[in-house]
Amino acid sequence: MESLQSHRVEMISIAVALVAIGAGTAFYFYITKKPKGCLDPENFKEYKLVKRTELSHNVAKFKFALPTPNSVLGLPIGQHMSCRGKDSVGEEVVKPYTPTTLDCDIGYFELVIKMYPQGRMSHHFREMREGDYLAVKGPKGRFKYQPNQVRAFGMIAGGTGITPMFQVTRAILENPDDKTNIHLIYANVTYEDILLKEEIDNLAIIFPNQFNVYYVLNQMLFVSFSFRLLILSLTISQFFTSYLFKSRLFLDSKLFIEKLAFLLSSLS
Known part of the structure; x- marks a missing residue:
């Protein structure tokens, strides 16, 4: 009996070792032989809408399938892509968008879209249903982020x-080798207008020493936030930290812009 149990333990150990080796080998080939991206910078390619999630009365998350479950979009961090659709009178319209997903999200990409009443591309997304296709071309843009290229990012959105901003933030925080600090100011009219708030707050909770978010609202609302804000910039950090951001939440973005303009003009 002891011999049989010992044999079973050995077999289980061997099986676990083989699984670990297989997983490690797969990960090695993934990071060293990353699949070619699906995007084409010269030609539009169509991707199927597989899921539409309504986030509010005028905001929705659109999930598009890539050609295979192992495909990656191939969008460098810091760049965007062009999406093509038709407006309310049937005329073609092209507008740039940035996915909220990264290439580590294999097999699909997602767009969070706010649909404005008079927006031409907004009409196209408003009319899209699961099973429809979106024409996409890219990558676009000159900026390409490299890990640790700066000590800290100050973002205003x-x-x-x-x-x-969310795309770059995710890429930095989800890379354990990237030590870049992020300080984000995010302005909206009302609390309900804040896009990706749950995702942003979760990142701030998970990475409290690396990511600080600061919400700016135009309408007066009582909101309590537990996140600190520290704006670091080479030439204006003293102004920001000592004067502009003593409290946790600005309730008047017009006042914020006026103070920011005053501080910047005083440095010129």
Whole structure:
């Protein structure tokens, strides 16, 4: 009996070792032989909408399938892509968008879209249903982020402008070798307008020593935030940290812009 149990333990140990070796080998080939991206910078390619999730009355998350479950989009961090659609009168429209997913999210990509009443591309997304296709071309843009290329990033975003900031933020924080600090100011009209708030707050909770987020609202609301803000910039950090950001939440973005403009003009 003891011999049989010992044999079973040995077999289980061998099986576990083989699984570990296989997983390690797969990971090695993934990082050393990363699949070629699906994007084409010269030609539009179509991707199927497989899931649409309504986030609010005018915001939705669109999940598009890539050709295979192992495909990657191939969008460098810091760049965007062009999406093509039709407006309310059937005319073609092209607009740049930044996915909220990264190439580590294999087999699909996601777009978080705010659909404006008079927006031409907004009409296209508003009419999209699961099973429809979106024409995409890219990558676009000159900026390419490299890990640890700066000590800290100071980001200022408003409304839907959060998506490129979120892309870079995710890439930095999810890379254990990247020690870049991030300080994000995110402005919106109301609390309900804040896109990706749950995702942003989760990152701030998981990486409290590397990521600080600071919300700016135009309308007066009582909101309590537990996140600190420390803005670090080569020439204006003293102004920001000692004067502008003594409290945790600005409730008037117009006042924020006025103070920011005053500080910048005083440095010129």
